[in-house]
Amino acid sequence: MEPRNLKEAGLKVTHPRKRILEILENQGTKHLTADDIYRCLIESGEDIGLATVYRVLNQFEAAGLVEKHNFESGQAYYELDSGEHHDHMVCVETGKVIEFVSEEIEAAQRKIAQAHGYEIEDHSLVIYVRPKQKC
Amino acid sequence: MEPRNLKEAGLKVTHPRKRILEILENQGTKHLTADDIYRCLIESGEDIGLATVYRVLNQFEAAGLVEKHNFESGQAYYELDSGEHHDHMVCVETGKVIEFVSEEIEAAQRKIAQAHGYEIEDHSLVIYVRPKQKC
DNA sequence: TCGTGAATGATACAATATCTCGGTTGGGTG
DNA sequence: CACCCAACCGAGATATTGTATCATTCACGA
Numbered sequence: 001m002e003p004r005n006l007k008e009a010g011l012k013v014t015h016p017r018k019r020i021l022e023i024l025e026n027q028g029t030k031h032l033t034a035d036d037i038y039r040c041l042i043e044s045g046e047d048i049g050l051a052t053v054y055r056v057l058n059q060f061e062a063a064g065l066v067e068k069h070n071f072e073s074g075q076a077y078y079e080l081d082s083g084e085h086h087d088h089m090v091c092v093e094t095g096k097v098i099e100f101v102s103e104e105i106e107a108a109q110r111k112i113a114q115a116h117g118y119e120i121e122d123h124s125l126v127i128y129v130r131p132k133q134k135c
Numbered sequence: 136m137e138p139r140n141l142k143e144a145g146l147k148v149t150h151p152r153k154r155i156l157e158i159l160e161n162q163g164t165k166h167l168t169a170d171d172i173y174r175c176l177i178e179s180g181e182d183i184g185l186a187t188v189y190r191v192l193n194q195f196e197a198a199g200l201v202e203k204h205n206f207e208s209g210q211a212y213y214e215l216d217s218g219e220h221h222d223h224m225v226c227v228e229t230g231k232v233i234e235f236v237s238e239e240i241e242a243a244q245r246k247i248a249q250a251h252g253y254e255i256e257d258h259s260l261v262i263y264v265r266p267k268q269k270c
Numbered sequence: 271t272c273g274t275g276a277a278t279g280a281t282a283c284a285a286t287a288t289c290t291c292g293g294t295t296g297g298g299t300g
Numbered sequence: 301c302a303c304c305c306a307a308c309c310g311a312g313a314t315a316t317t318g319t320a321t322c323a324t325t326c327a328c329g330a
Binding site: 120131 | 166190203204207235237243244248249251253256257259260261262263265267
């Protein structure tokens with residue numbers, strides 16, 4: 001199971017790590033960039049360096065606490081690892097991100113990888129969509 | 136249909152654009168970064184700036200001549216638009232890229248988007264795999 | 271061939287992320 | 301509780317990827 005806190009992840013419980021984890025927990029449905037988190041810290045009066053944010057996010061990722069997504073923006077987005085795998089659908093008009101799971105797609109992927117003599121290590125599926133009803 | 140040459144794409148036929156298109160056409164199965172292309176040009180004695188490579192690749196993408204992929208590397212990879220859509224499977228050990236098509240997955244995606252009231256604009260599926268036989 | 275607007279190359283700049291290093295601190299040990 | 305030290309931190313330098321600017325050059329229709 002994924003670690004749910006810093007100790008379980010084998011990380012010292014420091015102030016910056018606690019605050020960053022809090023921010024990730026309080027994220028709504030939004031996926032945050034390192035800079036989002038940095039600015040959020042600054043706004044709440046914290047004195048935490050941007051380098052620390054990147055370092056901590058990398059540690060969190062290595063520890064399995066968070067997932068890192070690249071989408072198509074050249075900027076990485078982070079979200080807490082919910083434990084259950086899911087893919088993403090991004091609305092190109094509103095930027096809204098919807099998470100979904102499709103066992104059908106998962107199975108098809110395994111089949112394809114197997115057919116080529118591989119096993120799946122990971123995968124990334126992002127569907128870019130727009131609202132169906134035209135104005 | 137996708138444009139197959141510079142004129143059809145509405146682009147002036149200039150030396151840099153011809154050479155960059157040639158390099159993309161001579162790419163084997165490999166997907167190239169802007170820097171790959173730049174170094175290839177330099178090695179073959181051309182005097183073409185890196186800025187031009189980026190500019191031309193962006194124009195090619197806008198014109199539908201090439202596709203840009205982000206994978207997970209923070210670096211964009213380019214390949215000629217073959218006209219037929221395909222997804223990618225990347226071997227995390229060898230870096231090899233395999234292209235594949237799965238109508239099963241395509242259909243499942245359409246179904247999911249529709250169920251949320253969206254239509255698909257585009258999508259990106261990358262499966263990260265490793266060879267099945269362990270040593 | 272000539273003229274003109276588009277394209278180019280060099281370089282400065284911007285954005286994202288990592289590295290380095292001196293100073294600080296969490297938390298185990300005595 | 302006080303000490304100690306490896307782990308951690310903040311700041312700024314640096315690396316990497318890509319874009320903007322601008323003077324010069326070039327493609328191509330007349």
